[in-house]
Amino acid sequence: MKRLLFIIEVSLLTLLVISTLVPEVTYARPGGGHSYNSTKKKSSPSSTNTYSTNNASSEKESSYWDDVEVDKNRDVSGVDLPDWIGYAIFGLIVLVLVWVGINSVIEKIREKGLVSVPSKEDINENMVNMAANLRRIKSVDPNFSGTLFFDFVSSVFTKFYALHEKKEFKNLSPYLTTEEIIKHKKRKTKKEYEKIVIGNMNIKTVYPSTTLISVDIEANYTVLQRGKTTRYDVVERWSFKRNPNLLSPVPEKMRELACPQCGASLGFTDTGTCESCGTLVKNGEMQWYVSSRNKLHQQVFETSGLAHYEKEKGTRLSTIYHPDNENQLKQFADNHNINTDAWLAKFDNKVVHEYFTKIYDAWSVNKLDKVRHLLSDRLFDSYMFWIAAYKAEGLTNKLDELKIKKVKLAKIELDKFYESVTVRVFASCKDYVMDNRGKVIGGSDRKNRKFSEYWTFIRRTGVKTDAYDYGTCPNCGATADKMGQSGTCEYCNTKISNGDFSWVLAVVTQDEVYKG
Numbered sequence: 001m002k003r004l005l006f007i008i009e010v011s012l013l014t015l016l017v018i019s020t021l022v023p024e025v026t027y028a029r030p031g032g033g034h035s036y037n038s039t040k041k042k043s044s045p046s047s048t049n050t051y052s053t054n055n056a057s058s059e060k061e062s063s064y065w066d067d068v069e070v071d072k073n074r075d076v077s078g079v080d081l082p083d084w085i086g087y088a089i090f091g092l093i094v095l096v097l098v099w100v101g102i103n104s105v106i107e108k109i110r111e112k113g114l115v116s117v118p119s120k121e122d123i124n125e126n127m128v129n130m131a132a133n134l135r136r137i138k139s140v141d142p143n144f145s146g147t148l149f150f151d152f153v154s155s156v157f158t159k160f161y162a163l164h165e166k167k168e169f170k171n172l173s174p175y176l177t178t179e180e181i182i183k184h185k186k187r188k189t190k191k192e193y194e195k196i197v198i199g200n201m202n203i204k205t206v207y208p209s210t211t212l213i214s215v216d217i218e219a220n221y222t223v224l225q226r227g228k229t230t231r232y233d234v235v236e237r238w239s240f241k242r243n244p245n246l247l248s249p250v251p252e253k254m255r256e257l258a259c260p261q262c263g264a265s266l267g268f269t270d271t272g273t274c275e276s277c278g279t280l281v282k283n284g285e286m287q288w289y290v291s292s293r294n295k296l297h298q299q300v301f302e303t304s305g306l307a308h309y310e311k312e313k314g315t316r317l318s319t320i321y322h323p324d325n326e327n328q329l330k331q332f333a334d335n336h337n338i339n340t341d342a343w344l345a346k347f348d349n350k351v352v353h354e355y356f357t358k359i360y361d362a363w364s365v366n367k368l369d370k371v372r373h374l375l376s377d378r379l380f381d382s383y384m385f386w387i388a389a390y391k392a393e394g395l396t397n398k399l400d401e402l403k404i405k406k407v408k409l410a411k412i413e414l415d416k417f418y419e420s421v422t423v424r425v426f427a428s429c430k431d432y433v434m435d436n437r438g439k440v441i442g443g444s445d446r447k448n449r450k451f452s453e454y455w456t457f458i459r460r461t462g463v464k465t466d467a468y469d470y471g472t473c474p475n476c477g478a479t480a481d482k483m484g485q486s487g488t489c490e491y492c493n494t495k496i497s498n499g500d501f502s503w504v505l506a507v508v509t510q511d512e513v514y515k516g
């Protein structure tokens with residue numbers, strides 16, 4: 001028995017020594033490995049929306065080692081086991097070590113980008129079907145724009161909660177079923193919703209024959225009820241439907257939920273008649289409406305998880321490439337009369353690298369005013385929510401020595417109103433959470449953490465500007481120091497954050513949840 005214990009100890013010691021040589025992957029960066037977590041949550045710029053089911057694996061590991069300690073100290077009076085059991089265990093451990101070693105070599109090769117050419121398997125069948133279905137919608141409605149559709153969904157969702165049990169709720173009548181409006185009128189929960197922030201939206205299904213698109217919306221909001229305030233993280237699935245032969249309204253009308261006929265902003269009767277022009281906007285006859293809503297997940301948001309780090313989960317996953325990339329890139333090059341390779345290199349260097357560093361540098365000091373014009377409204381709101389949460393706890397999430405390793409083009413999507421480019425950025429940094437006395441309370445300020453994220457940039461179709469002096473307004477050239485909350489330049493009184501003058505970063509998705 002003693003010999004057996006000795007062999008186990010030697011083996012574990014070897015394992016411990018070797019494991020320190022294997023590249024570390026355990027801590028989590030705010031933009032990174034965390035996600036929703038069933039108990040604790042750590043969130044960051046981008047992680048407002050990811051989900052995780054397994055809890056901190058490092059905690060499990062440490063308790064495992066503790067158990068071994070305890071066993072060693074216990075008075076083992078005992079049964080002598082045959083030697084071969086010891087050798088078998090030793091052999092097993094050697095096998096495990098060899099396996100770990102091979103895997104780390106494979107990992108190294110992957111990181112060097114040697115295995116990064118998209119294969120057929122990388123292009124998921126689901127995505128191919130989804131892309132084909134969206135093409136069918138676009139073939140009937142050339143005004144359809146994914147970017148604007150998400151803006152519309154986000155407006156309906158936000159107003160739905162903001163106007164909850166308020167008399168203005170009736171203004172949503174063109175976009176909700178009559179049953180929903182009636183049910184809502186009778187509701188007396190005395191709930192108020194505040195600070196509604198959408199983290200992420202994913203198209204779940206597209207049915208072109210009935211023109212139905214369902215979207216998973218990851219969001220958080222504060223509920224006030226009977227003097228009590230609770231903040232929730234939620235995932236809701238909303239389905240949008242409309243007449244198949246419609247032409248989508250122009251961007252201004254899509255975003256603002258204006259009357260599809262006269263453009264007046266939100267003023268409708270219970271039954272959907274515009275108070276300005278008298279047009280009856282029946283469900284789905286002129287615009288999308290919500291045909292069903294389901295709450296898939298809800299949990300109370302707790303700031304106690306802000307300094308909690310988890311293992312990065314998606315860094316090793318293969319990049320998800322959109323099946324239409326080649327065609328769309330060619331189309332893009334034709335539209336702009338450019339050389340694809342030269343443009344990609346420029347976009348990588350002058351846009352992705354610049355935005356990535358500038359935005360995360362701003363994040364690291366809890367101040368986004370210098371990059372307001374580089375962010376879409378929704379992303380800005382979401383980042384501001386997290387920054388407020390960090391500040392309220394006296395914390396800052398630092399991302400030091402940020403380095404981009406490589407950038408891969410994952411998706412390019414062109415429509416009548418917008419161009420959208422999604423890249424996967426592989427990077428590393430020292431990612432940690434610091435309290436206001438400068439003490440590191442989560443993550444590590446010494447070890448590099450590797451991660452990857454999908455960044456989606458949008459720009460209005462027809463705009464040529466790729467890169468400009470990012471310290472200035474891309475419209476008037478004045479210093480970009482007065483962009484306010486709404487991304488509107490005070491010098492030229494023009495909204496910049498819609499991508500009307502250059503690229504804005506619209507969405508950041510964690511690698512483990514990116515679906516294409």
Ligand SMILES: [Zn+2]
Pocket residue numbers: 259260261262263264274275276277278279
């Ligand atoms: Zn009207």
Ligand SMILES: [Zn+2]
Pocket residue numbers: 473474475476477478489490491492493494
């Ligand atoms: Zn300006």
